[in-house]
Amino acid sequence: MRLLPLIFVTTAFALPADEHAAPVAKAKPKAAIQAHASAPAAHGPAPAADAPDSPSAALAELSAGNGRFVAGKRVRTLDTGRDAAMRAALVGGQAPFAVVITCSDSRVPDALLFDQEAGRLFTIREAGNAPDLQGIASAEYAAEHLGSKLIVVMGHSSCGAVKAVREANGKPLPGNLWALQAGMAGMLESTPQDPNEDAKGHLGRLEEANARRQAQAMLDRSALLRDLAAAEKLWIVPALYNLASGKVAFYKPVGAAAPAPAHH
DSSP: OOOOOOOOOOOSOOOOTTOOOOOSSOOOOOSSOOOBOSSOOSSSSOOBTTSOOSHHHHHHHHHHHHHHHHHTOOOGGGOGGGHHHHHHHHTTOOOOSEEEEEOOOTTOOHHHHTTOOTTSEEEEEOGGGOOOHHHHHHHHHHHHTSOOOEEEEEEETTOHHHHHHHHHTTSOOSGGGHHHHHHTTTHHHHSOOOTTOOHHHHHHHHHHHHHHHHHHHHHHTOHHHHHHHHTTSOEEEEEEEOTTTOOEEEOOOOOOOOSSOOOO
């Protein structure tokens, strides 16, 4: 997969100078399980009454939830007294407001680090946060059928999959681990190590580059997602989770790249 130039979708998305997304509005978590809205969605069940209704609102909710996680003030994921009511409410269906595509690493618990209870996030996990065709199809299902407004492709610091690809340096990995290299094909060539950079610094840049590349690949390989993004009904946002601080850095939504789609 070669790195293609990014052409960002024109939106009202405002970012500070470092490209990290600022929340559009401060989320107001509610401990009680919300009743479903009376008007049904076009596909699947109606979203909860407090569900974000736009890509920017969805991103703001994830950012606010991560802020609570970093501060040690989680609300939604600590309200265990209502677990039975939550299960009962979700039996009839789901309407997750966001898709999170992240690494299988056990240190990246997306629901906790975004402080979101069951029914709100549609999670796809693959080592190296590099979704294959099945992962892309899963994201399409969530966006088209369940009404998800946001897809976050989130890498993380100290990623073992990215490190393995880096250290192999083109030599095939054993067993089926070659699939990790296939999913990140071209990354080492597009993000070479600087002569003045140590291995840790290079790995950090590769982790960010991989998140950006995988987010772009989602759009390049899916006409359905491109159509939703063009209609401003969906954002696909690269992100990077820092294991030490707990913070998630969000980057600009990716835009359609032309002409040839990326391939794993």
